[in-house]
Structure formats: structure tokens, C-alpha cells
Amino acid sequence: MSITTAPVFPSRTDQILDSLRSSGQLKLLQVIEGPMDATVRLRGFGEVVCLCSNNYLGLANHPEVVEAAHEGLRRYGAGTASVRFICGTFDCHERLEARIASFYGVEAAYTFTSCWNANEAIFPTLCEPGDMIVSDELNHASIIDGIRLAVSIKKGLHRAVYRHNDLNVLNERLREARANSAVTGTLWVVTDGVFSMEGDIADLPGLREVCDRHGALLVVDDSHGTGVMGATGRGTHEHWGLPASRVDFFTGTLGKALGGAAGGYIAGSRAGIELLIQRGRPTLFSNALPCTVACSADKAIEVLMREPQRVQRLRDNVAQAREGIIRAGFEVLKSPTAICPIIVHDTAKAIAMSRRLLDLGVFVIGFGYPVVPEGHARLRVQISAAHASAHLRTLETALVQLRADFGASTGADARYAETGGSRPR
16 A cells, blocks of 8 residues: 655755746845945846835934944944843843833833734733634734734633724624633734735724723734824824824834834833733743844934924825826825835736836835735835935836836725735735
8 A cells, every 4th residue: 555645845845946936926035235225226236216115214224323223333242142031131222112112102112123023922921811812814924923822822812803904893703702701811902003015004993992892902013104104103093193092002113114123012001011021932032132223223213203204204205106106007005104005916927017127227026925815916115205206206107117018907906805814014
């Protein structure tokens, strides 16, 4: 009797990579040979307009932010060489965390080496058996994996998913949870503030109302909203006029608008932060945020608080970019954010279009399956306060040529997502 076995790792891996190559879906790493800014020097292409970065406020190469990192390196050395609770807590961490708490107007904050780590820490640490976590179906992959990890660690912790931004379905999920005799503890609702692939935003006032109706806590990952949304860039809650105190916990990143280096954080109640310090596995078993990043991020937030006009400059640039995309003959999903998704449907086409744009001096990435569902591939254009009008005119000119090269088969489908999944940042 013969036994059929799965392909061994080398041959299986080769098959997957060959399939990606033959279908035109293989991702190529583009190498930048200089600082991140409105334009970048890209190996093989020279100077191109960068329209795929999370550098929303243009602070990644801001002279004060860069100098703060240099000063941090001179003062604290190359690394922390420890986890926080042993000897990895430096005074620059304290200053940054106080700055983040003040920025949001909450009691306390705590930093991690990434927002992914922060989202891996919050639920496995703060939740207990008998609790239930209810998550928007389009939440970021780090939230999804953090919940999976929490359920694996805390046996008897429950989870559920609600249809994207659908308050009626969320209300029903929470009603069912309250009626479930196995759910004896806290109800948690978690959402992205800004959804990174669609550019749409969570209805935070509505979510807060539903949470209050059922006595649930609300957690918001505002990685793409911080520095972008609201009059002063405080985030999606400010956009809605919702006080930060009405969100129980924020998670966020220091790797986007706030300097672009790396790092993440959780902000909220002092008691919750203290429990994370005591029990959060990503902080107990992994080195502290590098001091250079702590210093540069602290300076970036200082610059934002001092120069809120950067947020309006970003908003003006987004308006110009959207008008240019439409004039070029493309449809773009509506959004109040700095994310401008152009739906082109086919993954291989999205990748080919992004490569053609590079030839035209514009750096935009095409996203397809499995990042988004099959048939909903897109070019994701991201705008920065660092862009000048000339950069955005270059985008429009390139898109006109792209339409001529690839034809008119594009169109936005705002209801493309009926399934959840992993979303990149």
C-alpha cells in the first residue's frame, strides 16, 4: 500500500514561488538609496516621487527629528541591551510615553518595538477567560493575530467578528454575547480607526454608543489616523469630535506620521498600562524600543503639536491628488484620509501598472490577493504633507499615460470587501 505524502519543503516552496512568477504576482523589493521624503532615490530608477509611504506629515527626514535621533545615539549608545523590567528602561522612554499620553489626553502610555507587538500584547494581557472580543472583519492583521494569540493563551476567552462598520451587526453580536452563559466577563470591541486598504474610517461615535449599550470596552488601533485625522492630527476620534476619554485604549505606531522610524504604543488607563508592564509578554521577553527611536519619535510629536498646520497641508495635498486622479480618468474610493485607493481588479495588472508608473517617475505600489480579496486589486496612492504641487502634477501626468497604456478598465467598488483578512500597513 503506497502512502501519498505532501511535498517536502524545498519543492513545495519552489512550486509556490514559480506560481507567483508565472502569474505576475511575485513581489520585488525596491531598494531606496537615501532618506525617505517626498521624492526618493530608487535603485535602478533614480529620483522618483514617493506616493506609497506612510510618511504622512513629512517628518521622517525632518531636520529636528533626525538630529534628535543623532543626539539619542550619542547620549544613549546603539541599543538598550535589555527588556524594560530588567535594565532596558531609559529616561527617554519615560519622556516619550508621557508625551504620547499628553498628546491623546489619557492617563498613561507604554511603548513597544512595533504596533504589531502592541496588538499582540493588549488582548493576551488584559483579557481573561469568560471575556469576549468582537472585531471588525477588516481589522489589520496584527489585531487578528493578537486575538488569535489571546484565545490560544487564555482558554475560555471568546471571539466574534462583525461585518465591516456595521453597527447593527455589532449590536447583535454583543446582545448574543450577553445572552451567552459562557461569557461571564468583559466585552471588548476592537476596530481600526482608519482602514488602510480602503481608506475608510470607523464610526467611533456609533461604536461608542453600541459599546455603552452593552457595557463593552472600546479599543481603537489608529495607526493610519494619528497625525492625519482631526484638526490637530490627534486621530480619528478628534475627526468625529469624540473625546479621547471615550476610547478605552488606543494602540498606534511611531512608524508612520510620527517620524516613520519604528515602534508602537498602547495608551489608556494607568491601571491597564501597569498591568501590561507587569504581564505583557512582548515587553517582558523582548528588548525595549531603541533610544534613538524614542528620541526621534518624541521630537516628531513635539513638532506636530507645535505645527498643527502640517495636518491642513496634508489635507490640501490629498484634495489636489484626488482631483488629479479623477481628471486622469480613474475612479478613487472616497476617503477623508491620506489613502487614495484606485481599484483595478486584477492582481497581475495592479503589479504591472505599478511597475509602469516607476518608469514614469512615480512610486506607487499595487496590492492584490491575498492582501485584498480576489478581483479587488488596487493601486494605493498615499499622500504626504511633504509633497509639493509639482509632485502631485507628476502623479496626474503619469496616470494619464498609464490609462493610455492599459486602457479604461478600472473602476471603484466601495463594497468590494465581504471577507476579512490580513491587511498590511
